[in-house]
Amino acid sequence: MLIVIFVLVLWYGSLFFQSFFLHRYAAHQVFTMSKVMERITFVLTWIFQGSSYLSAYGYGIMHRMHHAYTDTEKDPHSPSHDANLFAMMWKTKTIYQDINKQRITVDDRFTKNVPQWKGFDKFASSRFSRLLWISIYILVFVYFATAWWHWLLLPITFLMAPIHGVIINWFGHIYGYVNYQMKNTSKNLFRFDFLMMGEGYHNNHHKHASRANFGVKWYEIDITYLIIRLLDALGFIHLKPIRLKD
Structure with a gap:
């Protein structure tokens, strides 16, 4: 159980x-935070x-490119142009690394105010x-795993962020x-997004x-947004005024 x-x-x-x-801060900047709070959030x-x-730098730039080029050949991750989800993951990894290591030239509109440390x-x-x-993950499993099937969960701990990305960027454009x-294939995965804390409302987000x-x-119900509202009320971050049109 542990x-x-x-x-x-x-x-x-x-x-x-x-x-x-x-996503919401680095890529879309829907709220602001102090430099100290930003560094704490990095950690x-x-x-x-x-x-x-x-x-935040690599993700923020790549996600802005996804919105600009959704479902085209320039999209960093798209079921419309990648043979399967593994091919998409590899392509995404390559573009992400190229951005971080500055191996490719990126348009200034994608880099504006993206946080970087x-x-x-x-x-x-x-x-x-x-x-x-x-x-650390292996040691936790060695000490606390009590059933053979627990070990099936170990690879998920290694690849948590890519798995989250695949759910939205692959399945969120198909189902x-x-x-x-x-003019894109974005979908809302769930009526109530219990699994992805609001990220599953992908069609709404593209609009x-x-x-x-x-x-x-x-x-x-966007669970992440509810937490954002709480953090805003407590003064940790500051939500920007709501914009009904992009």
Whole structure:
């Protein structure tokens, strides 16, 4: 039971910081925060994403490119142009690394105000850091796994962030329902997004990319947005005024 709780904490902790920090802050900047709070969030993202840590800089730029080029050949990740989800994951990894290591030229519109902490990112993305987290996960399983099937969950801890990305960027463009007919394949995965904390309302997000709340219908409860509202009320962050049109 402890192993299941451990994996669930990593799942939702990693997912929250990917949605809250990398997606809604770094890529879309739907709220602001102080430099100190930003640095704290960098560290928390590393702690919860662990071996699959993603930099805000690489993620933010790549996600902006996804919105600009959705479902075209320039899209960093699209079921419309990738043979399968593994091919898409490899392509995404390559583009992400090329951005971070500045091996490709990126249009200025994609880099504007994207947060970057070069020194920390270099450490958090290093082989040492990733192997350290993998070792910690293995030790946790050695001490607390009590059933053979618990070990089937171990690879998920290694690849948490890419798994979250695949669910939205592959399945979120194939399965689900739409509230808005657009010139792309984005879908809403769930009526109530219990699995992805609001990220599953992908069709809504492509229609209103600058909105903090990804839910539109009354039943589309965006859990990450509710936490954002709480953090705003407590003064940790500051939500920008709601924009009904992008």
